[in-house]
Amino acid sequence: MRTYAELSPTPRTILTPGPVEVDPRVLRALSYPILGQFDPEFTALMNETMEMLRGLFRTENNWAYPVDGTSRSGIEAVLNSLIEPGDRVLVPIYGRFGHLLHEIAERCGAEVSTIETEWGTVFDPEEVIAAIKRTKPQIVAIVHGETSTGRMQPLEDIGRTCRELDILLVVDAVATIGGVPVETDAWHLDAVIGGTQKCLSVPSGMSPITYNDRAERKVLARKRVERGIRPPGCVEPEVPRRPIQSNYLDLAQLQDYWSPARLNHHTEMTSMLYGLREGLRILHAEGLEARFARHRLHESALVAGLTAMGLALYGDPACKMPVVACVTIPEGIDGESVRSMLLELFSIEIASSFGPLKGKIWRIGTMGYSCSRKNVLHFLGAFEAVLLRHGVKLPAGAALQAALDVYSEAR
Amino acid sequence: MRTYAELSPTPRTILTPGPVEVDPRVLRALSYPILGQFDPEFTALMNETMEMLRGLFRTENNWAYPVDGTSRSGIEAVLNSLIEPGDRVLVPIYGRFGHLLHEIAERCGAEVSTIETEWGTVFDPEEVIAAIKRTKPQIVAIVHGETSTGRMQPLEDIGRTCRELDILLVVDAVATIGGVPVETDAWHLDAVIGGTQKCLSVPSGMSPITYNDRAERKVLARKRVERGIRPPGCVEPEVPRRPIQSNYLDLAQLQDYWSPARLNHHTEMTSMLYGLREGLRILHAEGLEARFARHRLHESALVAGLTAMGLALYGDPACKMPVVACVTIPEGIDGESVRSMLLELFSIEIASSFGPLKGKIWRIGTMGYSCSRKNVLHFLGAFEAVLLRHGVKLPAGAALQAALDVYSEAR
Incomplete structure (x- = not known):
C-alpha cells in the first residue's frame, strides 16, 4: 500500500451554482467531537434544526427535517413516498432538473405527463394550469430555480390551482432555498425539497425537506413498520395496498425517527447535522x-x-x-x-x-x-x-x- | 425567531457499537475548505479513496467507492441494484440487522426466504448451505457482524458454495469493516457493504461498498442513462426489462459518476469524502x-x-x-x-x-x-x-x- 499525502486542499473561490464555499463557522462546526445519535444533547440539536428549518421554509408544517443524503435523495424521498404506482404525475420541464423529476417519478411507477418549454424561459403559469386541467394529475412536480438555465418559475398561481383541485404540489427548491424567497405556506406548496450546498453554504450531504398534513396523509396510508423493530409478539401488520418502495428514503419511517418516539432507522449524520444547524443559525442571525x-x-x-x-x-x-x-x-x-x-x-x-x-x-x-x-x-x-x-x-x-x-x- | 446558542457539544466517551468517537485528524479533515466536485484536485482525492477502499476490503475489484448516505443507503443501493423483482433471495437471520436485509430485499420485490437461528448464536455454515440448496436463490444476503447480539458469522464456506452454484453473495460488513478481517476476494463475497461510523471512526454519512464483475454484470443489464443527461439527439434508449427502481441508489449511475467519465449524478459530499479519505489514510498508516x-x-x-x-x-x-x-x-x-x-x-x-x-x-x-x-x-x-x-x-x-x-x- 503506497503512502498517501496529508489532506491539504488548495483554497478556491467557488462561483458555480453549487457546491459553493462553506461558511468557516460551518466548517468549524463540522470539526466538533460527535455525540451519540440518541444522546439527549444531540436530539435537542435535531429539534432545534427542525425549528430553524420551519423558519427557512416559511411554514407552520409539523415536518421539516433533513434527509441524510445529497439533494436528490430528498427529491427521491418525497416522490418515492408520495407517488403510488399508477399515479398520474405532471412534470413541467424547463431545464435539466425538470428531466430529473420526470426520471425519478417514472422510476416510482408514475404515469408521467410532461410539458416542456424552451430552455432559457419558464412557463406562463396559465400554461401549467391548462396542462393540469387537461391531464388531471394526482401530483405536480416542478423545479423552482433551474440552475442549468438560470431561470426561476413563479409558483403562486400554480399552487393556488393545485390546492383548489386537491392536487399535491411538490417543489424542488434545492437551488433557491436560503437565497431567494420560498414561501411554502403562502404559495400552497405541499412538499418542498431544499439543498445545503448552494445558498445555505453547508457542504453537500443533507437535503432539508418539509411537507404538510395533506402530504403526510398519503405517506401514512402507505406506512409499514420495519421488520426487526416491531414490538415483540406483534402480529404481522397488514401490508398497505401499495407500500413505499424504499426503506432508506421512506418518509413514514424518517418522520418516526425525527418524532419524539425516535424510532430507530438510520444512524443520523452527526457531523453533517452540526453543519446544517450552524448554517441555519447563521442564516437566521443574518x-x-x-x-x-x-x-x-x-x-x-x-x-x-x-x-x-x-x-x-x-x-x-x-x-x-x-x-x-x-x-x-x-x-x-x-x-x-x-x-x-x-x-x-x-x-x-x-x-x-x-x-x-x-x-x-x-x-x-x-x-x-x-x-x-x-x-x-x-x-x-x-x-x-x-x-x-x-x-x-x-x-x-x-x-x-x-x-x-x-x-x-x-x- | 429565537436566538440559538453556539454549538458546543459536551465531550463524550462513546463506547456503543457505533457511532463511536471520531479520530481528531478526521474531524480536522472535515473542517477544511471544500473543493468543487469536478475540480481535478477533488477527483484525485476520490480516486485515492477508491484505492484505499480496495485495500480495506482486501479486494482487486474495480468498484470500491462510498454511497452518499448512512450505512443502510449502501445496503439498499446494493440490493436495489442487484435484485430484480421476482428474484429469489435467501436471508439467514441471527439478529436485528438480518431482519433489515429481509425488509429491504422484500421492498425490492424479491421473493425472500429466511432461516432464523436463536439470537446470541450464529449459523453453522452447513445449515445455510442446506437452505441454499433447498431454496435455490439467485442472491444470498447475510450480516457479517450483528451488533444487536454481538455475534459474528463465519462466511468462508458459504462464500465457496455460493460461487460454485453461481449465486451472488451480498454481505453487510457495516460493523466489522476496519476492526476485524473482511476478506472480500478470499471468501468469494460478491458485494460487501461497510460503515464509516464504527471501526473506521469517521462520522456517519457515507457507506463504502465494493462489488465484483459478477455483480456488475447484473447491474449493467439493468442500466438506463438518466433523462436530462442523455447526449443531444440521443434516441430514447430501450428500457431494460426490469430497470433499477431507485435513481439515487442506482449502482449503474453511481459507477459512471466514480468512473473517469464522471457522468453527473449527485453532488459528491465533499467534506464527508475528506473525512473518509483521512480515516482510510490513518487505517492504512496503522x-x-x-x-x-x-x-x-x-x-x-x-x-x-x-x-x-x-x-x-x-x-x-x-x-x-x-x-x-x-x-x-x-x-x-x-x-x-x-x-x-x-x-x-x-x-x-x-x-x-x-x-x-x-x-x-x-x-x-x-x-x-x-x-x-x-x-x-x-x-x-x-x-x-x-x-x-x-x-x-x-x-x-x-x-x-x-x-x-x-x-x-x-x-
Whole structure:
C-alpha cells in the first residue's frame, strides 16, 4: 500500500451554482467531537434544526427535517413516498432538473405527463394550469430555480390551482432555498425539497425537506413498520395496498425517527447535522430578508460588470434566477479553456452547463457565503484578464468600474 | 425567531457499537475548505479513496467507492441494484440487522426466504448451505457482524458454495469493516457493504461498498442513462426489462459518476469524502493487522474486567464479535438507569439493544478510535461505581486490576 499525502486542499473561490464555499463557522462546526445519535444533547440539536428549518421554509408544517443524503435523495424521498404506482404525475420541464423529476417519478411507477418549454424561459403559469386541467394529475412536480438555465418559475398561481383541485404540489427548491424567497405556506406548496450546498453554504450531504398534513396523509396510508423493530409478539401488520418502495428514503419511517418516539432507522449524520444547524443559525442571525437583499446586491454588481464587458447574458431576463448568471460564450471562444485558466491560474471555479447548453454558456453562481463583494470583484478582474488572454475584444477595465458603481450607489 | 446558542457539544466517551468517537485528524479533515466536485484536485482525492477502499476490503475489484448516505443507503443501493423483482433471495437471520436485509430485499420485490437461528448464536455454515440448496436463490444476503447480539458469522464456506452454484453473495460488513478481517476476494463475497461510523471512526454519512464483475454484470443489464443527461439527439434508449427502481441508489449511475467519465449524478459530499479519505489514510498508516490486534487487545482487557466484576457475558462465546461485548443485565437492575447515570455523571455512552433483547443486555463497543486503553480503563472504573450505586454486589476494585493485568501481560 503506497503512502498517501496529508489532506491539504488548495483554497478556491467557488462561483458555480453549487457546491459553493462553506461558511468557516460551518466548517468549524463540522470539526466538533460527535455525540451519540440518541444522546439527549444531540436530539435537542435535531429539534432545534427542525425549528430553524420551519423558519427557512416559511411554514407552520409539523415536518421539516433533513434527509441524510445529497439533494436528490430528498427529491427521491418525497416522490418515492408520495407517488403510488399508477399515479398520474405532471412534470413541467424547463431545464435539466425538470428531466430529473420526470426520471425519478417514472422510476416510482408514475404515469408521467410532461410539458416542456424552451430552455432559457419558464412557463406562463396559465400554461401549467391548462396542462393540469387537461391531464388531471394526482401530483405536480416542478423545479423552482433551474440552475442549468438560470431561470426561476413563479409558483403562486400554480399552487393556488393545485390546492383548489386537491392536487399535491411538490417543489424542488434545492437551488433557491436560503437565497431567494420560498414561501411554502403562502404559495400552497405541499412538499418542498431544499439543498445545503448552494445558498445555505453547508457542504453537500443533507437535503432539508418539509411537507404538510395533506402530504403526510398519503405517506401514512402507505406506512409499514420495519421488520426487526416491531414490538415483540406483534402480529404481522397488514401490508398497505401499495407500500413505499424504499426503506432508506421512506418518509413514514424518517418522520418516526425525527418524532419524539425516535424510532430507530438510520444512524443520523452527526457531523453533517452540526453543519446544517450552524448554517441555519447563521442564516437566521443574518435574517432572511437581509440575506435575500445581499444576494440581489451582488447579482446587480456581477451583471453590471459582465454587461460592461460587452458579454451577452443568456435567457429571458424576466425570469432570471437572482443567484445564477448565465453568460453566452462568445463566438469562436473555447469555454472550457477559459474555465481551466480561471481555475488553474486564479483558483476560481465557474461552471459550464448540460445537454443543449453544453459549450454554449458559462454559469456563474453568487450563492450563500460565496455571494460577497470580494468574490464578485476578484472574479470580474480575473475573468476580464482570461478573456483578453483568449482574444476576446472588450473594453479593458470597464467591468470593475461598473461593479464598483453598483456598490457605491448601494451605500 | 429565537436566538440559538453556539454549538458546543459536551465531550463524550462513546463506547456503543457505533457511532463511536471520531479520530481528531478526521474531524480536522472535515473542517477544511471544500473543493468543487469536478475540480481535478477533488477527483484525485476520490480516486485515492477508491484505492484505499480496495485495500480495506482486501479486494482487486474495480468498484470500491462510498454511497452518499448512512450505512443502510449502501445496503439498499446494493440490493436495489442487484435484485430484480421476482428474484429469489435467501436471508439467514441471527439478529436485528438480518431482519433489515429481509425488509429491504422484500421492498425490492424479491421473493425472500429466511432461516432464523436463536439470537446470541450464529449459523453453522452447513445449515445455510442446506437452505441454499433447498431454496435455490439467485442472491444470498447475510450480516457479517450483528451488533444487536454481538455475534459474528463465519462466511468462508458459504462464500465457496455460493460461487460454485453461481449465486451472488451480498454481505453487510457495516460493523466489522476496519476492526476485524473482511476478506472480500478470499471468501468469494460478491458485494460487501461497510460503515464509516464504527471501526473506521469517521462520522456517519457515507457507506463504502465494493462489488465484483459478477455483480456488475447484473447491474449493467439493468442500466438506463438518466433523462436530462442523455447526449443531444440521443434516441430514447430501450428500457431494460426490469430497470433499477431507485435513481439515487442506482449502482449503474453511481459507477459512471466514480468512473473517469464522471457522468453527473449527485453532488459528491465533499467534506464527508475528506473525512473518509483521512480515516482510510490513518487505517492504512496503522496497518490492518496492527489494527485488528489492537481491537483484540482492548477486547481482552474489557472482557477480563467485566468478568472480574462477576458479570455474565451474553451469547455464545465461540462466535463473539471482537468489537462488541454484550453483558447480561443483572436480575432486578434497571438497565436504562445505569446507562443514564453513566452518561450524565461520567459522560460515557454505552448501548442497550433491540426487540427480544431490549432491557436484557448492555452492549459495549470497542471500535476504531474509541478502542483504546484509556477508554477501557475509564469505563471499567465508572461502570463499577455506577453498578455499586445501583446495589449490585461485586468485588470492588477487581475489574480494573484484571484489565491492568491484561495490559501488563501484553507488554
